[in-house]
Amino acid sequence: MGRKHDKKEEASIILEILSRIPLSKRFVSVDDILNSLASAEIDVSRRSLQRYLKQMYDCGKYGLVRDDRGNAYGYRRERTDSITDSIHLKPNECLLLRIAQEHMKYQIPGTVLKSLGFLFDAASEMLKEKGSNAKENQWLNKVCVISSSIPQMPSKVLPRIFDAVSEALYSEKKLRIEYTNMNGKTTSAVVSPLALVQQDVRLYLICQFDHFDNVVHLALHRFKKAEVTSFDAHRPEDFDLQSYIHDRHFNYSNGEWVHWILEFKSDVTAKNLEETPFNTSQKLTRKEDGTWHLEVDIQDSRMLDGWVAMWKNDAQITLSQKEYLERETDEDRE
Structure with missing residues (x-):
């Protein structure tokens, strides 16, 4: 049984409930309101919430409209003269x-x-x-973010899947999942969520399977089930998100680094690369014959090959050469 609230607390709770019932034609359920209150760390039991909603609806002062067509009631609000009807946003x-x-x-x-x-x-x-x-x-029609890749429709991630995954990641709890890979094989397992990454239109959960030491990433749209458990997630001491991204590069790289030599004739490309270099190791010089010469240590990937193929004609590329580098590992440093 939930604790009793005094009059001051009840008034505050009623205002919090009202703020979560939309002034629109969209109904929200008791569960929606309860979850929103819980997320804001407002302690109200389901029975108390139902009682407050009934009292607010019956008194007729708050413009509450109740949808009683199903087993679970839904609520929305119509505008009244009350100052509680609006959240004052600039x-x-x-x-x-x-x-x-x-x-x-x-x-x-x-x-x-x-x-x-x-x-x-x-x-x-x-x-x-x-x-x-x-x-x-x-x-909203004056600003836009565009991608340099070919536009694709986003993969469909079920809301219940995203909610469970993000909740487990946020609360650092293990997930019980059912996942189907690209080959159609379905696996049921328990995983420790480590990070959530968005790459273009796809979402990936970086995680570690129970009883395994390696870290993997799974596409969220291939999840069939996801359930938050009560068990604390295990986070490897040496896991670092940026390092994982750099080493794996999400289906575009094998993690190898190269010393890349690029030569081209376009002054426009040279200006662009001078303003937005690949990284701090980049060196760009002009040869006596007017050709631009660029050298940089960079991760080898299909995106790098794609960049060369895309800009070969416009940049007038005459040379693209890779020399594989030996990267120092953690073991080497020890």
């Missing part, structure tokens, strides 16, 4: 929330994202009310 705050919702939805844990749902709803509603000609709405 136009720039609405714009920032909308951009964050769109571009960071896979970088924020699912439970945290749900706890912010009422803010995203409020921002969307406020921008709609301003109309399509409002400067804030026009701004």
Whole structure:
């Protein structure tokens, strides 16, 4: 049985509940509200929440609309004259929330994202009310992030899968999963989640299987089941996300490093590479015949080969040569 709240606490809880019920035609369930409150560390039992919602609905002061067509009730709100009806967001705050919702939805844990749902709803509603000609709405069509790769539709990741994976990663708990690989083989296992990585339109979970020492990455859209366990995840002491990415490069590299020599004639390409070098080891010089000569230590990958193929004609590439390097390992340093 949950503890009793005093009048001041109850008033605060009612305001928190109201802020999580959207002023729109979209209904939210009791579970949605309960999960959002829990994510914000607001301690309310299901029975207490149902009681508060019934009282708020019956009194008729808060504009609550109840959907009682199913076994579980849903709730939304209609606008009234009450000051509790709106979350007061400035136009720039609405714009920032909308951009964050769109571009960071896979970088924020699912439970945290749900706890912010009422803010995203409020921002969307406020921008709609301003109309399509409002400067804030026009701004969304004035900025864009583009990829240098061929556009692809994002793979379908089930919301329940992402929620479970991100929750386990956030709370550092093991996951019980069912996963089907590229060859159609399905595996059931328990894994320790270590990191979540987005590469273009794909999401990968970096993890370690129970009873195995190696670290692997699994595509989230191939998960059939994902369940958070009560067991603490094991994080290898030597695991470093950036090192893993550099060594594996997610299906584009074998981890080998090369000393790359590139020669080309385009002054435009030279200017671009001078402004945005491959890394700090890059050296760019001009030969007596006017040809540009570039040397850099870089990770060998299909993306590197693709860059040469893509820019061969425009950059007027005359030479692309790789010399494999011996990289110092942790064992060598010891």
